[in-house]
Amino acid sequence: MRPFLDDLSAVELRVLARIRLAVTARLAAAAAAHDPGLAEHGSRPFRLALRVPGLPRAFVAKTEGPVTAWAGGETPVQRLPPDLTLFFPSSRDCARVLDGSAGRVFPIPGGWGAARALRYFRAAAASAPRMLRSPDTPAVLRAALLLEAAMSALVETANADPAMAPRLAHAPDGLVVVDAGGGVRRALRKEGGRLRSVRVPEDGQDAVLAFRDPESAVAVLAGKKSAVTALGACEASIRGLVPLVQGLFAVLDRASRYLAVKAEKEAGHGR
Amino acid sequence: MAVDRFARSKAVFERAARVIPGGIYGTKSPGFLIPGKFPYYLESASGARLVDADGNTFLDYLCGFGSQIVGYGNPAVEKAGSERSARGDLLNQPSPLMADLAERLVSRIRGMAWTVFAKNGTDATTLAVSLARVATGKRVVIAAEGAYHGAANWCSSNLFPELSQDREDLVHFRYNDLEGLEALFRRHRGRVACVILTPHHHPAFRPQVLPDPELYPAVRRLCEAEDALFVMDDIRDGFRLHPEGSHVRFGAEPDMVCVAKALANGWPLAALLGTERVRHAADSFFITGTYWMSGAPMAAALACLDEMDRMGGVDRMETLGTSLREGLEAAGREAGFEARVSGPAAIPYLTFDEDPNLYLNQRFCGAMADRGFFLHPHHNWFVSLAHTEADIESTVEAAREVFAEMKAGRA
Ligand SMILES: Cc1ncc(COP(=O)(O)O)c(C=O)c1O
Numbered sequence: 001m002r003p004f005l006d007d008l009s010a011v012e013l014r015v016l017a018r019i020r021l022a023v024t025a026r027l028a029a030a031a032a033a034h035d036p037g038l039a040e041h042g043s044r045p046f047r048l049a050l051r052v053p054g055l056p057r058a059f060v061a062k063t064e065g066p067v068t069a070w071a072g073g074e075t076p077v078q079r080l081p082p083d084l085t086l087f088f089p090s091s092r093d094c095a096r097v098l099d100g101s102a103g104r105v106f107p108i109p110g111g112w113g114a115a116r117a118l119r120y121f122r123a124a125a126a127s128a129p130r131m132l133r134s135p136d137t138p139a140v141l142r143a144a145l146l147l148e149a150a151m152s153a154l155v156e157t158a159n160a161d162p163a164m165a166p167r168l169a170h171a172p173d174g175l176v177v178v179d180a181g182g183g184v185r186r187a188l189r190k191e192g193g194r195l196r197s198v199r200v201p202e203d204g205q206d207a208v209l210a211f212r213d214p215e216s217a218v219a220v221l222a223g224k225k226s227a228v229t230a231l232g233a234c235e236a237s238i239r240g241l242v243p244l245v246q247g248l249f250a251v252l253d254r255a256s257r258y259l260a261v262k263a264e265k266e267a268g269h270g271r
Numbered sequence: 272m273a274v275d276r277f278a279r280s281k282a283v284f285e286r287a288a289r290v291i292p293g294g295i296y297g298t299k300s301p302g303f304l305i306p307g308k309f310p311y312y313l314e315s316a317s318g319a320r321l322v323d324a325d326g327n328t329f330l331d332y333l334c335g336f337g338s339q340i341v342g343y344g345n346p347a348v349e350k351a352g353s354e355r356s357a358r359g360d361l362l363n364q365p366s367p368l369m370a371d372l373a374e375r376l377v378s379r380i381r382g383m384a385w386t387v388f389a390k391n392g393t394d395a396t397t398l399a400v401s402l403a404r405v406a407t408g409k410r411v412v413i414a415a416e417g418a419y420h421g422a423a424n425w426c427s428s429n430l431f432p433e434l435s436q437d438r439e440d441l442v443h444f445r446y447n448d449l450e451g452l453e454a455l456f457r458r459h460r461g462r463v464a465c466v467i468l469t470p471h472h473h474p475a476f477r478p479q480v481l482p483d484p485e486l487y488p489a490v491r492r493l494c495e496a497e498d499a500l501f502v503m504d505d506i507r508d509g510f511r512l513h514p515e516g517s518h519v520r521f522g523a524e525p526d527m528v529c530v531a532k533a534l535a536n537g538w539p540l541a542a543l544l545g546t547e548r549v550r551h552a553a554d555s556f557f558i559t560g561t562y563w564m565s566g567a568p569m570a571a572a573l574a575c576l577d578e579m580d581r582m583g584g585v586d587r588m589e590t591l592g593t594s595l596r597e598g599l600e601a602a603g604r605e606a607g608f609e610a611r612v613s614g615p616a617a618i619p620y621l622t623f624d625e626d627p628n629l630y631l632n633q634r635f636c637g638a639m640a641d642r643g644f645f646l647h648p649h650h651n652w653f654v655s656l657a658h659t660e661a662d663i664e665s666t667v668e669a670a671r672e673v674f675a676e677m678k679a680g681r682a
Contacts, residue, residue: 227302241629
């Protein structure tokens with residue numbers, strides 16, 4: 001894949017936009033549990049949608065329970081119209097704006113909670129990256145946020161990128177638990193060419209990818225260390241159906257290429 | 272605090288990972304084994320035994336991924352190879368040994384009329400497929416799902432979209448599924464260049480499968496009808512299933528046969544053999560590689576062929592492998608496991624019928640490695656002529672202990 005937004009094909013742009021929508025929505029929801037400042041914004045109900053023509057919408061909403069996100073074609077529990085829709089006229093705009101670059105986005109109010117939704121989203125969009133950057137953030141939280149981002153990027157890449165179909169077909173079906181240490185666990189089910197997030201089962205998983213500790217998980221999930229090197233260093237281990245996890249590594253590799261796509265060409269790239 | 276028995280392996284790996292992608296790549300990557308249970312680096316070997324970078328010893332059943340057939344450091348093979356090397360290994364032109372070895376192989380591997388040499392198995396399979404395409408004037412290659420024919424882009428598991436064009440004309444059927452095979456021939460009528468198969472099916476992570484008696488006659492019939500060629504990839508099985516080529520054991524009649532691995536007992540050498548029908552294509556094809564005609568591996572191969580026969584050859588490996596299989600399965604049963612050894616006796620692989628996810632394999636092979644037995648949890652094993660009856664007995668004895676520990680939840 002080419003490293004710059006302007007060089008991506010139309011299909012790749014759509015995949016990237018889907019990934020950004022999903023990762024942004026999920027991190028915006030996940031951050032609420034860890035950022036006291038944000039929790040305040042998220043204490044009253046709102047429903048926010050992120051929309052790009054032709055792509056499944058992403059939602060962030062506060063109804064009864066904690067702030068929650070839906071993406072990649074999942075339907076929110078309450079199918080009420082959103083208080084606010086952030087409308088990106090194109091995949092390119094979406095990819096640029098959600099990456100912090102300039103692009104077009106139009107807020108379309110739809111209900112009483114519009115202002116609350118916007119306030120929450122503005123604060124939340126900054127919160128997760130800030131927590132990830134801050135040296136004071138505990139490794140467990142960093143791992144939890146990165147795992148959240150990685151899982152949604154994986155699911156979107158697998159389901160939206162046609163180039164992933166042969167890779168996924170090569171891997172067996174099954175349920176994988178990713179254990180980032182410190183009690184942070186997530187599960188994915190692969191069925192044919194599709195991947196989805198599922199509840200972590202008590203047992204019966206087909207494979208487990210376990211990190212030695214949250215720091216090790218952070219190193220791999222943040223792309224600082226390759227998974228194969230982490231395995232050799234015993235910072236990660238795979239038990240069970242190894243080829244299933246290998247299939248996910250291939251998708252993760254592709255997802256990380258999407259996430260590394262740059263909006264602008266800078267001088268000196270490639271050195 | 273417990274001493275880490277792989278401390279040096281891990282320290283070297285840490286250094287390596289800074290300058291080598293993945294530290295150790297491909298099939299030798301620690302992640303393919305069980306990191307922490309197996310060594311990453313080996314220092315030396317003799318017969319059927321390995322010594323790792325930390326000084327741990329293992330009774331080895333991976334045999335350099337099958338390349339060791341008469342034992343690590345076999346004196347006769349080493350003598351032949353190093354003597355040739357001392358006089359000159361890689362020269363401008365091949366040594367006369369090349370003709371000697373070609374004659375030996377052509378007279379030994381049944382049905383074959385010519386041979387060319389290369390280094391890796393992948394060289395041989397890639398060349399075979401190219402020749403098949405040239406000889407038939409067609410493109411489509413039929414292979415079995417999960418089969419491994421090498422690390423070239425036309426067949427490897429590097430399924431990057433950027434490389435997808437390279438595998439465009441590669442299609443798969445389920446091993447032994449004749450209807451599936453026939454359907455492929457129908458779908459690609461007039462376009463099939465060859466079928467490439469391994470004598471028996473040895474996918475990673477799964478039990479091995481022997482060919483149904485109908486498979487090879489059907490392959491021959493379909494290839495004849497389509498004017499396609501049949502390539503036998505005997506790289507892994509070669510010299511362990513039948514002295515004249517594994518195709519003979521299963522009654523197959525290939526147009527080309529690829530061998531490597533055990534051919535020179537680990538000295539780097541591969542060969543592609545073919546029938547008269549493909550000679551013309553081979554004659555006109557540009558076949559070369561700087562190292563492909565080096566003399567020392569050819570000298571080693573000649574000695575290795577003699578040694579195989581002298582040490583008891585296929586029959587002896589079959590006997591040893593059968594004892595291993597029967598011993599392991601019985602030991603598993605005693606402890607209540609449905610442990611099953613699949614594949615030919617000399618190329619066994621143990622899996623647990625009750626656990627297709629391989630958790631039990633990993634526990635079993637990990638605990639065996641703790642006791643000094645190198646049994647790969649995810650790849651088939653190999654018996655060699657350097658193994659002894661006593662080796663097999665000690666392996667089965669250790670397995671009995673491990674199964675009991677697994678049953679008690681301690682391993
Ligand atoms: C059946 C088969 N074909 C081809 C190859 C490729 O051989 P090499 O790794 O020497 O290129 C292998 C290697 O494991 C093999 O087992």
